[in-house]
Amino acid sequence: MTAQFPTAIRIPADVPARAGAGLKGEHIPEILETRADLGFFEVHAENYMGAGGAPHRLLEDIREIYPLSLHGVGLSIGGEGPLDKAHLNRLAALNRRYEPGLFSEHLAWSTHDTTYYNDLLPVPYDAATLQRVCDHIDEVQETVGRRMLLENPSTYVAFAQSTMSEIDFLTEITRRTGCGLLLDVNNVYVSSTNHERSAEDYLAEFPMDAVGELHLGGHAPDTDDAGRPLLIDAHDREVDEAVWALYERVLRKTGPLPTLIEWDNDVPAWPVLLAEAQAADRLLAEAADRPLKQAG
Template identity: 80%
Template sequence: MDQKRIDATVPARAGAGLKPEHVAEILESAADIGFFEVHAENYMGAGGPPHRQLEAVREKYPLSLHGVGLSIGGENPLDKDHLNRLALLNKRYEPGLFSEHLAWSTHDTTYYNDLLPVPYNQVTLDRVCDHIDEVQETVGRKMLLENPSTYVAFEQSTMGELDFLKEIVRRTGCGLLLDVNNVHVSCTNHARSAETYLAEFPMEEVGEIHLGGHAPDKDDAGRPLLIDAHDREVDDVVWALYESVIRRTGALPTLVEWDNDIPAWPVLLSEAEAAERILAGAAAPDLKRAV
């Protein structure tokens, strides 16, 4: 590893998504923050300003590399070029954590900006496991899989989301990225209990937590509908769910996501500091972690 870089290990602290408009202020202020997370697809080019910025940040902070375009749940084979670029990024920046979404975002030659849900059945399970095996073999490291935010349920589903995730972990050896906001969004949209979902979540497999803001709306019948918008502060309900998770697990690397209507750096930093205060009060976990 480049000797100018600090250790790659992501600490059990709060981090923030790295945005180009914040980089100069982050470096000048020597921001006291645990790590930064970047979307892999923003750094698929060979060089230029994005890589110069990221290298400067990587010299001072650990990184988490988060993919949003691999389409793990898609019916087509994984894009080999995309996968090879992910492997090169992992080698180039040595992130402490690497993750992807349980979703699909491609159809034939079309690439969507949305992370679309999958039905939970044996066919999808086999396909997702095959894809994760390919990713981990190509990249040469363990991957974390993020639970999705969902707005509809599939008639084709024959198992619950938690059983689906647990079986993926058992078969592939991957870890999990627990997005607490996604849990709240999905459970609200499907009129289920987020507390019950989290009580049954395999916390011993969690290597990272995500927090983010959501936009409230209503469906055509006037029922509550939440959109995983990443465009505002973390909601009080999500903070409460997160605190209950941390009481159970102990401190874990926690990212605050804010990808739309991006605020000034001090606003995003204050959200990370709120997570840091919760982490600071966490007891040691009584779990045998797989990550």
């Protein structure tokens, strides 16, 4: 059954090219009291798919002050089976209710038959998967009635059956569907470290003209069974200096873009999260004052 929501809040929804933060329930009273100078808040769609209650009342209060970015983590865009129609309809209703300035999903799968996994699992980069992902994105954009952004994944293993690079895969998806991309800079660093490749080379080939939002987050260092460095996309700490450096490199190509600070585990006090967003805002202001670096 499709969720029935009240009439959408009709206020301007554009997300500025500034830093934002993931909205956490424990921070909302302080945010509403202080009205921090912040570009936007991002919420996970699955946390607001009920029709009412306290979460919606608080989100409505936030929405009256700040633009929103709506980020889905459970649609399973890369799954082998069809999209969950009920989930997709709830996602469309949520978009209508809050009119977020940005709407995004992960390039991942999290379902198999009737089983739902807590992890965002990677996909092979081959022709069959490409067609399936494009078909799913077409269905999402048609149902929701707007363009979505697709986020590049953080990966720990590579599929032997892959026949194209991640860059080629993402570029072809944007060409076929018209969707945009959400470039998660921390995911680039995590994946590049885990696969022993150059993050700088990856970013040099990334289709920056399709990017509509950037993500930054913290990662946890570990080692694999062979003792090689392994990074976990944990979202449980400050942004690493290496990721800040890559972010500056991206901004030299794109100019300022809405940038989210992700901190989903071991969530700190609100001033700590706000300070991370303010650090990104300073880099965005610097990027606004310099010419873009030409590709090539």
